[in-house]
Every structure is written in C-alpha cells, then in structure tokens.
Amino acid sequence: MKLEAAKAQFIQTWGSLATQWGINKTMAQIHALLLVTSDPISQDDLMEELSISRGSANMNIRELIDWGLVDRVIIPGERKEFFLAEKDIWKVFRQIVKERKKRELEPLLKVLQQLQAVEGDKKNREAKAFTDTIENIQKFVGQADKSLDSLVKADESWFWGNLIKLIK
C-alpha cells in the first residue's frame, strides 16, 4: 500500500468513526491528517488536501485548538499560520477525556443531584422506581467521574501496567 493511499484511508476511517461519536467528520479528518504528518501544515494546505472550504477549515481548526488537540505554530519568515497536532495518543486520549468530562459528565452530575430532590412518597411505587434508578445512575456517574479524574492525571505506562495487573 502506498503512503498516500494509506493516509487517505486513515483519514476516512477516523472521520467516519468520529461521526458515530457525535463529532464533526471534517474536524476529525483534519485531526487525522495532522496526526500522521510530521511537519506543521497551513490552512491552505489543509483545504487543498481534504478538499474543504476556507470557512470549514477555519472553523474546525479552531474547534480542534479549543479541544486542546492542535496547536498554532509560527514559522519564522512565514506570514501564514501553521498547525500541528499532539502525536502522543495517550495525551490525546487524556485531553479528550478531560474535555468531555468537563462538558458532559459534570453538568449531568448536577442535574442528577437536583433530581434527587423529587417529592418522595415512599409508598408510591412509581416514585420509588424513579428515585432508585436516579440514585444508581448518580452513584455510577460519580464513581466514573472520580476514576476519570485519576486517569487524566495518570502516566501512560503506569496506567496500563496497573490496569493489566488489575484485570488479570
């Protein structure tokens, strides 16, 4: 398989995987291209390689920067901005976990806490089913939240090493 074909397939695979996770396909494809390219790439080159418009390139790059997955890079003597992705997949993963935790898990926890304040008639079967499930979800999400906190701080080899011991 030729390099260009392999790149193209990786970009397309990354993109369609992203779609299944509620992530913009183009954003994921830009990320994929930056992941497998050693040197920083300009917006124009991204537009060219992925056949996307200026607006889309600009918007999706900004989003990637927001997520902390891509950095702006200044190249001396160049007028344009260039972009470079974090290549260490463990760091990428950690960063995504950190962001999704902040954006989704923490707001969810707040809602769950509020929902526990439901007027509790303990004799009411339906009310009991509701509070029971909410309580269970809350405990689960709370545990997950704490665990992910540690994961975000963890060193990769340490993490896998211990996890392997744990699950064997």
Next chain:
Amino acid sequence: MKLEAAKAQFIQTWGSLATQWGINKTMAQIHALLLVTSDPISQDDLMEELSISRGSANMNIRELIDWGLVDRVIIPGERKEFFLAEKDIWKVFRQIVKERKKRELEPLLKVLQQLQAVEGDKKNREAKAFTDTIENIQKFVGQADKSLDSLVKADESWFWGNLIKLIK
C-alpha cells in the same frame, strides 16, 4: 420537584446527552423513560408519553432491543407487547461497551493492522511519521480493547474496588 417534572427533565437530559454521543435522541428518551418506570410500557403508551409517532417508536424500540438494553415482555391476557429496560446501570454500561467495542473498536483494529503494511521507506520522513503514529494508535487501541474485554466480564463492586485501589 414533582415526579412528573423530574421524569421529564431526566428524559430530556438523557436525550440531549445522547445527541452529543451520536445516538438518536428519541431512542435515548425511550430508554430514559423505561429506566425510570418500574412496570413494562406498551408502544402506545410510549408514543403518548413522548409524543412520538408509531413508526419512530417502533424503530427506536427495536434498536434498543438490538443493543440489548430493552426486553420485550408478554403480559398474560394482553394482546399488545410491552417493554422493560434493564435497570442495573452497571449492566447497561457493560452492554453498551460490549456493543460499541464490537461495532467500532474491532473494525478499527483491522484497519490499523492493514495500514501498517504501508510501503516503508525508512529514510522518508513523512513515511516514518505515518507509521509511527499508526503504530502508537494501534498499541493504544489494542490495550484498550483488551482492557474493555475484562471490564465487560467484570463484576461491578470488584471493578470499582480495584480501580479505586489502583488510582489512589
């Protein structure tokens, strides 16, 4: 907060969270309603409570059954089918992990393996960047795959107990 209001908020929260994860909102809302209701619910009741059409209800219920999150229930003396969700959140989580692993992680691993067969000119800087990143991703995804395998088989209290020990 009244029970009905709390249910409604939970259903809406669960639905919008699902959207961010590439999951159909209505499917998640049906799931949410079934999660917080003790007794089995008929398709007509789901349609009524969530204000959705017959077609949508049918399709999304089937999808939930496919995911192994909801069961069909026959109630003696009733002509209609009823539906009941697994309430144990650990089981729900495990089931989702199992399915996504099968549908997404395993196909991804196959692609990554293929991509390692890129024509490798070791002197080529770009080729090296490509193979390095693919290799890293592959190792990472491989580890994750194995770990999730164990998680899927794990007992909840055992899992959290050990995880807490691990990350402390």
Next chain:
DNA sequence: CTAATCTTTCAATAGTTATTGAAAGATTTA
C-alpha cells in the same frame, strides 16, 4: 499610509439524519 496577504465571520445552501403516518403485513379472537 496603502497594498498585499492572511484570518474570521455568517447568511445562504447543501447534505445528512430522523420522523411521520398511511398502508401492508401479522397475529389473534370468535
């Protein structure tokens, strides 16, 4: 200061995904 180059915005448009509801298909009852 002015022109040139680069970046950002955003309203229009395209593309994608989900929903509807009527009709066809099953199944049960009598």
Next chain:
DNA sequence: TAAATCTTTCAATAACTATTGAAAGATTAG
C-alpha cells in the same frame, strides 16, 4: 374464515447539522 387488533415498513417530509464562499476584519510589509 373474517374481523379486529397489533406490528412493521417505507416513501415523503421535516428537522438538524455542516459547508460554502464572498465580504469584512486583521495584520504585516514596503
């Protein structure tokens, strides 16, 4: 077997999400 009840399908339509590209806004060079 026929009628009643329930389930499934699917083409049309609606709702949502992403992309485009031209114009406005910044920044740099001369």
